[in-house]
Amino acid sequence: MxxxxxxxxxxxxxxxxxxxxxxxxxxxxxxxxxxxxxxxxxxxxxxxxxxxxxxxxxxxxxxxxxxxxxxxxxAFGNGMAGIGIPILMAAIIGKSMLESGAAQRVVRSFQSLLGRENSDVALWGSSTVLAIPVFFDSVFYLLAPLARSMRARIGDNYALYIVVVGAGAATTHVFVPPTPGPLAVASEIGADLGTTMLVGAAVAVPSATMGGLVYGRWINNRIDIPLRDTMGTTTEELEERAERDSSALPGVLESVAPIVIAVALVGASTALGPLQQALPALSGALTTIEPAVAFFGDKNVALTVAAIAAALIYLRWTDLARSEWESELTEALKSGGNIAAITAMGGAFGALLAASGIGSYLANGLEGIGIGLLVTAWLIAAIVRIAQGSATAAMLTAAGIMAPLTGQLNVHTAYLVMAIGAGGNICSWYPDSGFWLVKEIGGLTQAETLQTWTVVTTIISVTGLVSVLVLSTLFPL
Structure with a gap:
């Protein structure tokens, strides 16, 4: 005793x-x-x-x-340094695209191309592809206004539209290089980048499908999320734009210009390095333009340029006086400032949890568990992610622990990268700044964010692990 x-x-x-x-x-x-x-x-x-x-x-x-x-x-300041300017410029882009009718034009173009019943597929595909060269948060900033406009036009299905936008972007964010997370993990454990990209795409498609389209349609039949005022735009204004005649809306090219500008600038910066390696004959010329590409490809600059374009389109397609236009943009910035503050403080909360050593504590405790390496890697990344919030930090923690063990793998190391990415994506909740970003920009309650975004990230994580185990068994490479 x-x-x-x-x-x-x-x-x-x-x-x-x-x-x-x-x-x-x-x-x-x-x-x-x-x-x-x-x-x-x-x-x-x-x-x-x-x-x-x-x-x-x-x-x-x-x-x-x-x-x-x-x-x-x-930690709050570091968070603001990373998301402050992008969120404020995203507020301008969102406000301008919604108020000018540009978002409605894009929505109607999607519907005419794929049919009204496939609006979710259009948003899902757009977010999945855009997140390859562009960070998750930037994709969500750009496509959330389209989800809101689509809800205003159709009258329901907002839960579905938010889910598919989030699922597509989040999946690519953890599985497909050159997104920084999987790129850093691949480098840490020495995985071939080309194979990692191919395996990442193979894992991303079923994960995004299950998390976005399958779960999105399921949860959409069970909850009805209303439109709320957010990002400086009221529900009444959205509904008025949804009823506007097409002749009073900007053209398709003009409407998509802010999104194209942001994606092109950031994508060019991302692609420059691989392009220099693939085309050594042009290396000198590419090196010459590298500083300019790096400047304009920085997400702060790229979203600023896109915001200026969106704001000018807004001015062109409304009858507002310059002073009224300025006041409307200022209101959007006020809303964006609140969102940026909440998002950065959510990240600070996660950073203080991380400072306790919870990540390494949990990871070391799991290191000796007698299960397969792929499942062990997923489990380490998943528990660290839940404990301290950051997907990238969880992935890098797991990569550092698993890197010395890659010699024990009997499959390609790209599968280890995917297992780590899947674990790092699980259960985005309070310590994760992404949780607050989705909540505030989407105009959701905490409960709605947990029902949609948190569950989606978990489904992506579990589906990703299952996909890795199946693919590595069938095609060990």
Whole structure:
């Protein structure tokens, strides 16, 4: 009996000093502040991040009490550096495309090409392809206004449209290089890039189909998400544009110009490196233009150029005076600023959880589990992702642990990249800045975001793992 009591006491002390305490405190606070007390998201996430920092100061060596404040502020600033300008410019693009009727023109073009009943397929395919050269967040910024316009035009199916846009972009984001996540993992474990891209596409298609089209249609029959005012545009304005005669809308080329500009600029920057390798004869010329391509291909600049184009189209297709036009754009920026703040603080909350060491703690605990390497890699990435929020951080953590073990694989290392990507995509929720981005830009409640986005990312993760196991068995390469 004394041995049992001593053992239980030892386990209790070990738990009390583990990062699991930080994780438990963070989770409890987020639920209390945001779900039970229903505080504004930014305030709740800020309090939760500060509190997690204080817990770190107690249990994490070399983490001072003062760092609870400074690390939160630094992580928030880093988050704003990454998404501040893109979200503000996305607010301009969204407002301008919706108000000018450009989004409606694109929606009607989709419907005339594929039929009204296949509107979800059009959005799904667009987001899947666009996310290969463009970051997930940028794709969601660009296509969310189309999803909202499609809902205004058809009158329902908003859950479906949000799901297919998110699923297509999220799937490519973790499976298909040159997206940074799988590209970095492939480099870490030494996987051939060409094979990784082919295997990534093979895994991405069933994963995006199950997460987007199959689940999207299923959940759409069970919940009805209304349009809400967001990104500086009211529901009434959207519905008015949906009823506007086609002759009063911009042409197709003019309407898609902001999206094409953003994708072309970012895509050119992404493609420059591979192009230099594929065409050595043109390497000198490509090197000459590289600085300009890198500047305009930066997502901050690319979305700014696209926002200017969208705003000018908006001015051209409305009868607003310049002062009124300026006021409307300012309202969009106010809305975008709130979204950027919430998204960046969500990332800061995840960063403070990560500072507790929860990622390496969980990963080291799973390292010795006696299961297959592909499943082990998926499990490590999945648990780290759930604990601290960032898909990319979870993927890189798992890659660092699995890289020395690649010699034990009896299949191509590209499958290991895919297993890690699938695990890193699972269960986007409160610690993930992407959760808040989808919620705020989509105009969703927390419950609706959990029912759509969180479940979709989990389905993509599980389907991705199953696809990897099947493909690696049939085609070990």
């Amino acid at each position: 004394e041995y049992r009591n001593a053992n239980a006491a030892h386990m209790a002390i070990e738990f009390a000093h583990s990062p699991l305490v930080t994780f438990a405190v963070g989770l409890a606070l987020v639920v209390l502040l945001l779900v039970v007390w229903d505080l504004p998201a930014f305030i709740g996430l800020t309090v939760a991040a500060f509190s997690v920092g204080l817990v770190n100061a107690v249990f994490v060596p070399d983490f001072a009490f003062s760092q609870a404040a400074t690390e939160t502020a630094t």
